[in-house]
Amino acid sequence: MSPDTHRDRTLPILGAVLLAVIVFGPLLPKWALFLLTIALAKGLVSLGLMLQLRAGLVSFGQALYYCIGGYTAGSLGRFFDISDMLLQMICGAFAAAFVALILGFLLARYRGIFYGLLSMALSMILYGLLAKSESLGSTDGINILPSTVFGIRPAQEWVRYVVIVTGCSVAVLATALVHRYLKTPLGRLAPAIKDNEIRVEYMGASVRRAIHVKYVIAAALSGIGGALAATAVGHIDPDMAYWTTSGEFIFIAILAGTRSVVAPFLGAVIFGIIHTTAFDLSPNTWQMTLGISLLLVIVFLPEGLWSLFGRRKAA
Amino acid sequence: MAVVLDARDLNKHFGAVTAAMNVSAAIEQDSVVGLIGTNGAGKTTFINMITGYIKPDTGSIVFNGRDITALAPRDITRIGICRSFQIPQLYASLTVFENMMVGLGVVLHNAGLGGFFSRGRPNVPGYDAPAQEVAERILERFGLSDYRDKNAQVLPGGVRKLLDIALTMAAKPSILLLDEPTSGVSAEEKFGMMEMVMAAVKAEGATVLFVEHDMEVVSRFAQRVLAFYDGRIIADAAPEIALADPEVKRYVVGGELHRMDEEQGKANA
Numbered sequence: 001m002s003p004d005t006h007r008d009r010t011l012p013i014l015g016a017v018l019l020a021v022i023v024f025g026p027l028l029p030k031w032a033l034f035l036l037t038i039a040l041a042k043g044l045v046s047l048g049l050m051l052q053l054r055a056g057l058v059s060f061g062q063a064l065y066y067c068i069g070g071y072t073a074g075s076l077g078r079f080f081d082i083s084d085m086l087l088q089m090i091c092g093a094f095a096a097a098f099v100a101l102i103l104g105f106l107l108a109r110y111r112g113i114f115y116g117l118l119s120m121a122l123s124m125i126l127y128g129l130l131a132k133s134e135s136l137g138s139t140d141g142i143n144i145l146p147s148t149v150f151g152i153r154p155a156q157e158w159v160r161y162v163v164i165v166t167g168c169s170v171a172v173l174a175t176a177l178v179h180r181y182l183k184t185p186l187g188r189l190a191p192a193i194k195d196n197e198i199r200v201e202y203m204g205a206s207v208r209r210a211i212h213v214k215y216v217i218a219a220a221l222s223g224i225g226g227a228l229a230a231t232a233v234g235h236i237d238p239d240m241a242y243w244t245t246s247g248e249f250i251f252i253a254i255l256a257g258t259r260s261v262v263a264p265f266l267g268a269v270i271f272g273i274i275h276t277t278a279f280d281l282s283p284n285t286w287q288m289t290l291g292i293s294l295l296l297v298i299v300f301l302p303e304g305l306w307s308l309f310g311r312r313k314a315a
Numbered sequence: 316m317a318v319v320l321d322a323r324d325l326n327k328h329f330g331a332v333t334a335a336m337n338v339s340a341a342i343e344q345d346s347v348v349g350l351i352g353t354n355g356a357g358k359t360t361f362i363n364m365i366t367g368y369i370k371p372d373t374g375s376i377v378f379n380g381r382d383i384t385a386l387a388p389r390d391i392t393r394i395g396i397c398r399s400f401q402i403p404q405l406y407a408s409l410t411v412f413e414n415m416m417v418g419l420g421v422v423l424h425n426a427g428l429g430g431f432f433s434r435g436r437p438n439v440p441g442y443d444a445p446a447q448e449v450a451e452r453i454l455e456r457f458g459l460s461d462y463r464d465k466n467a468q469v470l471p472g473g474v475r476k477l478l479d480i481a482l483t484m485a486a487k488p489s490i491l492l493l494d495e496p497t498s499g500v501s502a503e504e505k506f507g508m509m510e511m512v513m514a515a516v517k518a519e520g521a522t523v524l525f526v527e528h529d530m531e532v533v534s535r536f537a538q539r540v541l542a543f544y545d546g547r548i549i550a551d552a553a554p555e556i557a558l559a560d561p562e563v564k565r566y567v568v569g570g571e572l573h574r575m576d577e578e579q580g581k582a583n584a
Contacts, residue, residue: 185420185429192406192417199404202366204392204486205421 010179013262014172021168025161033160037232039272040164040171041066043265044225046252047178048218054258055214056194057111061119062249064126065096065219067241069226071136072096074236077145078136085147085163089170089227096223097216104212123241130238141237144230160232167228171265174221179261181217186210251290255297257304266305319344319522320396320490325364325374333546334360335371340541340548342490342522347513349537349554350526351567356543358526359401362492365524366398367391378490393425397488401495401526403479407468411459411478414467415450418485441487449485456515457481473500473508480512484519491516493525497532505529509536530558530568542567 025033045066052059069092076082076091103122110118131139146153147163154162181187189210192200197207230236239245248271256267278289301307320342327335335357342348350358363369365376367388375384383391406414419439423429423446428437436445444452454460457477462470467478476496483491496512497505509532516523527533533540533554540557542550544566550557557563 181431184431184433185417185424188417188420191408195406195408196404198400199406199482200417200421201387201389202392202398202404203418203421203482204389204425206389 041229043268046264048221054190061123063245064123065222069223070230083145092227100219352543397483
């Protein structure tokens with residue numbers, strides 16, 4: 001917005017993260033690679049949520065596009081015998097973006113609680129449809145074909161590493177593009193939309209169109225995330241669209257705040273650690289630990305994790 | 316001078332309430348027009364119809380030969396008709412400079428500049444300078460440079476008004492509609508503020524319509540006055556003529572005094 005008074009380190013950070021994954025990935029245990037891959041996938045979805053949050057919109061149904069991404073990846077394998085994870089992520093992004101392009105005409109008309117609940121209703125409709133769809137495995141879901149990259153199937157001990165490096169490459173590229181978008185006039189419109197839609201319209205911009213664009217970008221990111229998660233887990237089921245899954249993404253987005261495009265990934269890693277640890281220590285009350293964590297974040301870090309790293313770190 | 320904006324027979328009803336009745340006015344280029352009238356007389360309705368916020372039931376609005384009656388507010392802004400508000404409409408969480416940059420960003424975006432693949436610092440259409448320089452220049456003209464990095468929500472009332480008007484300048488308007496630019500500003504500051512606003516607006520060459528309740532301000536700054544009463548224009552003339560009009564004196568200028576006289580008369584009776 002104003003001339004940058006600090007150096008924007010977002011792209012170097014993204015590059016460093018990718019490099020770290022490539023270099024240190026082989027040293028990490030498989031379970032850690034798996035957790036990080038899932039964190040990447042959820043981080044992508046939460047990045048999409050962040051785009052909407054910046055404009056003052058909370059989607060309680062982002063799992064809709066996470067699920068579409070996952071089922072696109074699954075369907076490519078089941079019906080077309082396509083196991084290339086890059087292709088799965090690209091198709092997941094396009095399928096989700098296409099659905100969002102259509103639903104966006106409806107969603108972009110609503111604000112506040114109506115936007116949130118309508119988005120949740122749409123995701124629950126998909127959940128219901130998938131739960132009744134026998135060709136897609138009904139409530140049991142379907143398995144994903146073993147991943148390949150550019151037609152090559154990695155050896156069993158390298159699968160997790162290849163998946164995370166491929167996923168991280170795509171995530172870094174997508175995040176860099178979002179970062180670039182946020183620096184365009186349309187991207188910078190988000191806080192203005194949150195503050196005063198009337199003024200935005202009287203400056204000559206279409207609020208509805210700006211929200212529609214953000215909604216489609218968020219869906220594409222979620223589609224990539226869903227396809228990546230499906231590849232990593234090797235299985236998809238309708239729970240990917242369930243409202244509690246959307247709740248996880250909101251948890252991560254609140255944890256991350258809206259100041260940086262890197263924050264959702266950090267938030268997703270921390271969420272993964274809290275979730276895994278809480279479940280390990282107390283399988284019956286892990287939700288309580290998550291709830292207390294969220295409470296602490298809201299009370300002590302109202303602007304999310306990134307507020308720890310300085311007041312004015314821009315996206 | 317050439318007519319730049321032509322409102323023809325505008326009518327607007329809200330249920331049983333008549334907000335505009337056969338309102339017609341041809342606004343000449345580079346003129347400064349004062350809109351006067353008591354509350355509810357139809358001044359803001361007139362501005363709202365011109366800027367597309369509400370649509371007239373009948374009648375048309377023509378801008379530079381183009382019928383703009385059905386256009387949305389953003390489209391009307393894009394063709395060069397901008398407005399300020401009685402209650403300033405700002406981006407409260409952003410600084411004064413950021414407020415300006417959002418506006419200039421929209422102008423760049425609408426001009427096909429500053430998009431995803433753009434590089435460098437494109438010039439803002441109409442200003443021939445990059446957005447940062449234009450923002451600084453406009454802020455300076457409106458005396459807002461000292462508030463540059465302050466959040467809009469902590470600004471004093473008069474400064475908020477000025478920023479609201481400064482924001483309209485981002486789109487380099489050819490017609491500017493100011494809705495009560497001095498309301499909420501102390502009597503001592505009104506003239507200084509209007510001097511500054513008019514100087515800044517005229518420096519960019521815009522036709523101005525402003526709603527005002529202070530007749531001294533109207534006399535001093537308007538070249539022409541449109542007096543509204545009960546949804547109609549009851550006088551359309553130079554200030555010295557319009558303000559001396561018996562109807563205007565009765566219903567607009569002296570409305571308050573007239574009512575007080577009537578009340579006094581009843582009390583004495």
